Amino acid sequence: xxxxxxxxxxxxxxxxxxxxxxxxxxxxxxxxxxxxxxxxxxxxxxxxxxxxxxxxxxxxxxxxxxxxxxxxxxxxxxxxxxxxxxxxxxxxxxxxxxxxxxxxxxxxxxxxxxxxxxxxxxxxxxxxxxxxxxxxxxxxxxxxxxxxxxxxxxxxxxxxxxxxxxxxxxxxxxxxxxxxxxxxxxxxxxxxxxxxxxxxxxxxxxxxxxxxxxxxxxxxxxxxxxxxxxxxxxxxxxxxxxxxxxxxxxxxxxxxxxxxxxxxxxxxxxxxxxxxxxxxxxxxxxxxxxxxxxxxxxxxxxxxxxxxxxxxxxxxxxxxxxxxxx
Amino acid sequence: xxxxxxxxxxxxxxxxxxxxxxxxxxxxxxxxxxxxxxxxxxxxxxxxxxxxxxxxxxxxxxxxxxxxxxxxxxxxxxxxxxxxxxxxxxxxxxxxxxxxxxxxxxxxxxxxxxxxxxxxxxxxxxxxxxxxxxxxxxxxxxxxxxxxxxxxxxxxxxxxxxxxxxxxxxxxxxxxxxxxxxxxxxxxxxxxxxxxxxxxxxxxxxxxxxxxxxxxxxxxxxxxxxxxxxxxxxxxxxxxxxxxxxxxxxxxxxxxxxxxxxxxxxxxxxxxxxxxxxxxxxxxxxxxxxxxxxxxxxxxxxxxxxxxxxxxxxxxxxxxxxxxxx
DNA sequence: TTGTAAGCGTTATCAC
DNA sequence: GTGATAACGCTTACAA
Numbered sequence: 001x002x003x004x005x006x007x008x009x010x011x012x013x014x015x016x017x018x019x020x021x022x023x024x025x026x027x028x029x030x031x032x033x034x035x036x037x038x039x040x041x042x043x044x045x046x047x048x049x050x051x052x053x054x055x056x057x058x059x060x061x062x063x064x065x066x067x068x069x070x071x072x073x074x075x076x077x078x079x080x081x082x083x084x085x086x087x088x089x090x091x092x093x094x095x096x097x098x099x100x101x102x103x104x105x106x107x108x109x110x111x112x113x114x115x116x117x118x119x120x121x122x123x124x125x126x127x128x129x130x131x132x133x134x135x136x137x138x139x140x141x142x143x144x145x146x147x148x149x150x151x152x153x154x155x156x157x158x159x160x161x162x163x164x165x166x167x168x169x170x171x172x173x174x175x176x177x178x179x180x181x182x183x184x185x186x187x188x189x190x191x192x193x194x195x196x197x198x199x200x201x202x203x204x205x206x207x208x209x210x211x212x213x214x215x216x217x218x219x220x221x222x223x224x225x226x227x228x229x230x231x232x233x234x235x236x237x238x239x240x241x242x243x244x245x246x247x248x249x250x251x252x253x254x255x256x257x258x259x260x261x262x263x264x265x266x267x268x269x270x271x272x273x274x275x276x277x278x279x280x281x282x283x284x285x286x287x288x289x290x291x292x293x294x295x296x297x298x299x300x301x302x303x304x305x306x307x308x309x310x311x312x313x314x315x316x317x318x319x320x321x322x323x324x325x326x
Numbered sequence: 327x328x329x330x331x332x333x334x335x336x337x338x339x340x341x342x343x344x345x346x347x348x349x350x351x352x353x354x355x356x357x358x359x360x361x362x363x364x365x366x367x368x369x370x371x372x373x374x375x376x377x378x379x380x381x382x383x384x385x386x387x388x389x390x391x392x393x394x395x396x397x398x399x400x401x402x403x404x405x406x407x408x409x410x411x412x413x414x415x416x417x418x419x420x421x422x423x424x425x426x427x428x429x430x431x432x433x434x435x436x437x438x439x440x441x442x443x444x445x446x447x448x449x450x451x452x453x454x455x456x457x458x459x460x461x462x463x464x465x466x467x468x469x470x471x472x473x474x475x476x477x478x479x480x481x482x483x484x485x486x487x488x489x490x491x492x493x494x495x496x497x498x499x500x501x502x503x504x505x506x507x508x509x510x511x512x513x514x515x516x517x518x519x520x521x522x523x524x525x526x527x528x529x530x531x532x533x534x535x536x537x538x539x540x541x542x543x544x545x546x547x548x549x550x551x552x553x554x555x556x557x558x559x560x561x562x563x564x565x566x567x568x569x570x571x572x573x574x575x576x577x578x579x580x581x582x583x584x585x586x587x588x589x590x591x592x593x594x595x596x597x598x599x600x601x602x603x604x605x606x607x608x609x610x611x612x613x614x615x616x617x618x619x620x621x622x623x624x625x626x627x628x629x630x631x632x633x634x635x636x637x638x639x640x641x642x643x644x645x646x647x648x649x650x651x652x
Numbered sequence: 653t654t655g656t657a658a659g660c661g662t663t664a665t666c667a668c
Numbered sequence: 669g670t671g672a673t674a675a676c677g678c679t680t681a682c683a684a
Contacts, residue, residue, distance in 0.1 A: 013670075015663095016672080017669085019664085020669090025663090025664095026664095026669080028670085046438040047439065047662075048660090048661050050383075050385060050660085051440075052661080054380050054660085054661075054662065054678095055662050055663045056676090069395050069408070071401075072401070074401075075401035076395075079422055093387075093418065094419075095408075096409060096412075109372070112372040114375050115375045329676095330677060340654060340656070341677090341678080341679095342654070343654060353653055353654090355653060355654085358653080377660090379678095380676085381659080381677090382678090
């Protein structure tokens with residue numbers, strides 16, 4: 001591959017002039033420029049980005065640390081984040097952690113190594129001790145002191161779910177969701193606010209007795225059989241708010257397997273929305289947290305770092321989208 | 327951040343010695359090494375990977391060009407590819423194309439720019455003119471002359487689907503799938519072999535009349551209403567093979583909406599399998615193409631390039647996994 | 653064993 | 669307008 005030196009030699013100019021041409025910087029006589037452009041075309045020269053990163057001291061790569069890309073919402077979020085960053089001229093490095101803190105730490109280390117410029121955090125592990133605020137960090141759905149946080153309005157989502165179930169005539173409510181932090185007291189994610197908002201609103205509206213089904217964070221896909229048994233032991237429950245659409249889908253499947261009908265006997269609201277469960281037989285009524293807008297907010301924070309602007313937290317509004325399960 | 331020079335100065339040695347220590351290369355006296363290691367620890371020195379790439383002329387980054395990460399199978403495949411590559415010491419850059427050839431071309435250009443070392447191709451566009459065989463390329467589900475191809479055994483998948491439907495008592499078969507190449511004659515993907523295998527096997531077993539519902543490639547998610555109408559116009563059909571699980575899900579939903587039952591009236595087989603539709607109410611009988619093994623095959627090809635070994639095509643076996651739709 | 657110095661391919665600062 | 673030349677932070681001959 002030809003490099004800038006070859007081009008300069010072939011064009012009979014200095015490398016600085018070639019650099020000016022490819023960067024559209026500084027003054028270059030028209031003829032010189034045209035000559036150089038011709039040579040560049042002739043030898044198919046393309047500037048080496050590694051060398052550029054070397055002098056620029058940055059590589060325009062953003063790492064996205066994510067539990068997996070298998071979970072529907074994560075896949076969607078990644079898609080929009082990549083689009084957003086690409087649009088802004090940055091590349092996205094996927095970093096699936098499989099929820100393992102060791103992998104997460106190794107991803108965080110990429111910042112020191114200059115492998116990536118910045119990092120988007122999405123985790124339920126206790127990585128606080130590994131975070132160095134001197135690096136450009138953004139966190140999704142989780143507060144770390146001094147690090148900008150992007151999140152959907154989880155609390156409001158819980159409130160909306162409560163109101164909707166009440167309006168739909170439900171009287172005995174239940175919340176189903178993992179405890180996210182897996183018993184680790186240090187870890188509190190914004191996702192917990194879905195539960196809080198739900199409980200608070202129900203209390204305000206005169207429904208103080210809500211069943212809370214909480215279980216350790218699993219693999220984001222299947223719900224343990226024991227959880228299903230706990231759910232069905234509350235025969236009077238007629239309104240359920242599940243922490244995510246995938247949990248909702250599992251819950252619905254199980255309820256129907258036991259012979260009760262959704263939404264006739266039990267109504268179910270999930271969280272995530274979007275196209276997540278578009279081709280599921282039954283469309284889940286869900287609190288819609290728009291991945292595109294979340295990605296856009298994340299993009300702004302990242303851009304802020306590149307522009308030496310410090311940005312604050314961003315809470316993205318949610319709305320309830322009615323489906324076939326309420 | 328401290329660099330190798332700082333470390334050398336603080337330790338009172340030359341930078342070459344520090345380099346030897348961090349790379350475990352060459353001879354270094356024990357005491358010198360220990361001294362350097364202490365200094366490294368003290369000032370938290372970590373080698374700059376950009377600079378390393380500069381000399382190494384490679385950055386250990388692999389680009390994965392993929393239509394999107396929203397489609398369940400793609401999300402899963404990406405997950406396993408990233409795991410596999412990470413395991414081998416390479417980083418994965420996600421490159422969602424949204425099926426746009428312009429984006430794909432810009433991703434291919436990253437090779438020339440040294441932004442990535444190699445590229446995994448997953449596309450239905452006519453990118454043949456943009457591929458330069460001097461670069462390390464791997465293609466998934468698509469043959470390009472001179473480029474190693476990893477694919478599941480699509481033909482065999484079609485055969486298995488045909489046999490299963492016959493054994494399940496179906497007599498009037500249908501294939502439903504996009505034409506992938508969108509009418510572009512130049513583009514023929516391996517995915518088409520699902521159709522071929524299905525038709526061939528049916529013919530061999532004495533079912534020459536198969537309905538073929540073909541439509542232009544869309545967004546991988548929703549099936550156009552017109553396609554649903556074409557499907558239902560064949561009232562005698564009792565066995566359907568869909569090109570993917572997401573298409574199968576759409577087809578099933580529509581059939582049931584019109585009042586026919588799956589699998590009682592119509593049996594449906596999809597393609598992809600895995601955990602893709604795990605939390606769908608009804609589990610789809612599907613040709614399982616294991617993303618983990620595909621990722622592993624891709625990893626081997628990539629590794630081959632780094633080791634200066636040329637690898638050949640890899641066809642990953644598939645199997646039919648019975649669900650609730652047949 | 654260890655240090656000096658020449659790359660790696662750019663960008664940017666100076667003189668001219 | 670333009671061309672040397674010094675960074676950028678590392679690896680690796682080659683000397684010592």
